[in-house]
Amino acid sequence: MLFTLPHPVHFEIEIKKSRFLACVEPITDRASALAHIAALKARHPTAAHVCWALMAGGHSAANDDGEPSGTAGRPMLEVLRHQQLEGVLASVVRYYGGVKLGAGGLVRAYTDSVARALDQAERLPLIRQQTLQCRAPYPMEGKLRRLLQAQGATLLGVQHDTDVQLDFSCAAHDSDRLIAFLNESCHGQLQWLAAN
Template sequence: MPQTIYTAVHHELLIKKSRFIACVQPMADRASAQKVVAELWQQHPGAAHVCWALLAGGQSAAVDDGEPSGTAGRPMLDVLRHQDLEGVLATVVRYFGGVKLGAGGLVRAYTDSVAQALLQAEKIAIIKQRCLICTVPYAMEGLVRREIEIAGATLINVQHGSDVQFEFNLPDTTADAFIIRLNEAGHGRISWITPEDE
């Protein structure tokens, strides 16, 4: 099951006088990630590299930022994928200490920086939600409100017109069973609207 992280976490490694300052944080998309990377350059003007990896909204990125190809961004991205994360940006700011680490040493340094930061991260399961909209006669409003509460759904909106319209979210895995249960309880008096029809 894919997970994201609750808040940004940091970790710093010192390897042969080079500083690797890692951060993993929740991130919505590539544009937001690029903004964070630009801010890191402002905060660390003396850094040799700001490497990063992103998994967010179906987009991925692996940026070596001048390190030998495949030694920074890709290993960082592999750590995120291995932990089944989504909506996460990993950045590592490197201050060069004067000693070359070699390709294997760089891969280990960037991998370990991100992995160590993730050990401190509070992970949250990503549960795909489905938006449901239904209309019911006024006499059934209480019943539907109780069923929504029992199902642990999130009520988004209620409109009172000729009928009562409910809009709510609940986990996709339980939506079909909920619709069946509500239809049985409502004896065919509940109408479902697909969100696109709105």
Template sequence: MPLTLAGPVHSDLTIKKSRFIGCVQAVAGRSEAQAIVAQLRIEHPGAAHVCWALLAGGQSAANDDGEPSGTAGRPMLEVLRRQDLDGVLATVVRYFGGVKLGAGGLVRAYTDAVAQALLGAGKIPIRQRVALRCAVPYAMEGMVRRELEKAQAVLDGVTHGDAVQFAFTVVEGDAAALVARLNKAGQGQLAWLEA
């Protein structure tokens, strides 16, 4: 089962006078990851490189940010893959210390910065969610809201027209029980719509 991180975790390594500041954190996707990397560039204007690797929703990306090709982003990505992570961004900010590390030294440094951060990371299982939509008479709106809250469903939208339409997501393993409860409480007046 894929895992994600409970919260951001940092590492700070100094190798031959170069400083490597690593961070691993949960992200929803590429746009959020790119915003975090852009913010790191602002926070660390004197850094030589801001390298990153992303695994999110089947997408992967790696960026060496000027380091020799394949010495930063890809090794960082491999660390994430070996940990069976998803929805995770790894970043390493490098302050150059004046001593060249060579390709092997760079691979080890970037790998170690991510691995050290992951040692202190809280990992949690990713629970897949299912999107559902239903319509009910106005008199049943309160009942549906209570059932969704009880099932810890995430309400994406409510539309009031001829009937009240709910769009929501729920953890995949809880969906069947929620649908059964709503069908029973709806007494034939609840209609399921295409999500």
């Protein structure tokens, strides 16, 4: 099972006079992550490196930002994979303290920074959602809204035309059961338009 984070977590560590400022936070996609990293670099203009790793939308990415290849971004990414996280960005800002750590020391520093930030993180199970659309006669709208809310579905939109169209999402693993329940509760008066 995959997990995500409800809010950012931070950790700071000093190793041989170098400061490592780690943050792991929820993020939806690569474009948002890149914008966030650019803003982070702007906030820390004197930092030696701003390394990062991303797991979002089923895609992964990592960047060493000038550290020796494979000593920062990739180890951070492995921590995210090992902890089964999705939709998260890990970033570590390094202020160089004048003492070289070597490749092994860098891998440990970046790995530990992210792992220790995650030690204090609350994890939320990531449940894949499915979007459904149905049409119903106007008199059924109120009942249908109440049924959706009672079943834990999220109403995304309502359109009024010759009848009412409701767009909603639910847990993908529960969609077949919900469709059957709504059909029975509404006495077969629903017309299903799409299932994404």
